[in-house]
Amino acid sequence: MAASWSMGPGTLEVPMSLFAKNRTRLVEKLKPGQVVVLQGGESIPHYDTDIEYVFRQEAYFTWLCGVREEGCFFALDVGTSKSYLFIPRLPKEYEVWMGKLHTCEDFKRMYAVDEVHYVDEIQTILKGLNPDVLLTLSGPNTDSGLTAKEAVFEGIDEFKVDNEILFPVIAELRVIKTPEEIEVMRYVVKVSSDAHKQVMLFAKPGLMEYQCESIFLDHCYRVGGCRHVSYTCICGSGHNAATLHYGHAGAPNSKLIQPGDMCLFDMGGNYAGYAADITCSFPANGKFTPDQKLIYEAVLFARDAVIEAARPGVMWPDMHLVANRAMLEHLKKGGLLKGDVEEMIKLLNAAKNNPEQSKFFNWEVVDRFSGFGGVRIEDDVLITETGVENFTFVPRTVAEIEDFMANGANFK
Structure with missing residues (x-):
């Protein structure tokens, strides 16, 4: 059965192919040798408490992969069109408080991506792709005046990074709906x-x-x-x-x-x-x-x-x-x-x-x-x-x- 995003009976089933098509559209606007890297949203605590705001995923990240969970990264290899999701490596104690830990294979099935790895593996996996340049997202929101959050991870300084190419392309693609x-x-x-x-x-x-x-x-x-x-x-x-x-x-x-x-x-x-x-x-x-x-x-x-x-x-x-x-x-x-x-x-x-x-x-x-x-x-x-x-x-x-x-x- 094809993977989909929904909130249960009576609600719309959104096919994960929607997000795959968005990735295809993006690849068509970029060049081989470029690898897109986006950082998803983080959970935000209520000040100094152990209570968190209800999490809402960052919009560009959603557009590219539809992933709901916090603390993730996503990469798209323009040359091969392959998609890579990176998830947090959570401790076993997580299950006591937050429920069952999903495996990388679970995430691959849920979001219909090519590969899933842990965030602490991102540097190694991206090196294996041998990119000419990593494209990160940085640009202004014309309503708020704020700037899109640019992906940052340990070891990113070992790559050539461009933060100007991606934003105007992906922002324009989001205006025209499939x-x-x-x-x-x-x-x-x-x-x-x-x-x-x-x-x-x-x-x-x-x-x-x-x-x-x-x-x-x-x-x-x-x-x-x-x-x-x-x-x-x-x-x-x-x-x-x-x-x-x-x-x-x-x-x-x-x-x-x-x-x-x-x-x-x-x-x-x-x-x-x-x-x-x-x-x-x-x-x-x-x-x-x-x-x-x-x-x-x-x-x-x-x-x-x-x-x-x-x-x-x-x-x-x-x-x-x-x-x-x-x-x-x-x-x-x-x-x-x-x-x-x-x-x-x-x-x-x-x-x-x-x-x-x-x-x-x-x-x-x-x-x-x-x-x-x-x-x-x-x-x-x-x-x-x-x-x-x-x-x-x-x-x-x-x-x-x-x-x-x-x-x-x-x-x-």
Whole structure:
């Protein structure tokens, strides 16, 4: 039976061939004589205690081999396409606390790799490959500004190492998904969409924001097998919805939801290292006020305009401007703005005390929205030659949201 990655009955079985195909794609972009070496993630303790954070594997390492365990290394010989997994050599006492020790043969079978050795053998095995150069991973994450962790092991200084070639190649490959990867993403977005719908049915004034978060987490894990979410859940209600990354330790989704609040819930499950990222915005009591509808539909129309415009070759800044124009036109119709939309685009970061910018705002109407919070709509989509396939399936129009929250689970 072919090896696969899954969380048991009812969850998606991810074939290990998905990761083998990723390796093949990488080999095609590199040269014989090069050996890729990646270091997996390490378990992290809670400060000075013997308790550890729930382990999550490093993303590039996952992409290449799908290995879940911590403390591993992985090597890929470009010339032969052979894969080498290196696992920690754990003491026998490990079994008392952590369960059965898997052998190298067990790991080879689980992850469908060519060879498995212990980490303390990595120098010897790599020397046997006689590489011209080891390619290690080092490059910036443009969201966080942090740098990918470069592989380091005892004896690496005896090899010629290049840490510049690999990162741009592997980062670009991760942007273009294979059919197998797309199936995993469809699954995790479906699970996350269903979890958001459960939250919409549960949410109401009088609940704490974190109680809504717990419904999302429960569905993703209990139904979808997603042990992890892709980021800290953002469950903002009322004015909190205007804080982009609400939900952090200083504001842990801890407000009481009030009548009349808009809810902005930004949450996504994670399965086999593949992430969903979905935001739903809706009124806590299930019925939009005219002002809430105005703001919500401005964002929805922008979303729709971007989905209509997105194609291979379209630049991100162009889609950004498409979204801005759609929102500004709608807000102008709703009386919040006045004047020429193209002029507004040039002065989008408007300030009330700047006469050149202030002239576009109808401040009597705008001030009515003070404390409103915010609206965000996020979907996970696949860009194809013919347009966009939206993996996200949640109520989106005002009518859909109101009907779903009133009548329950007919939205499928």
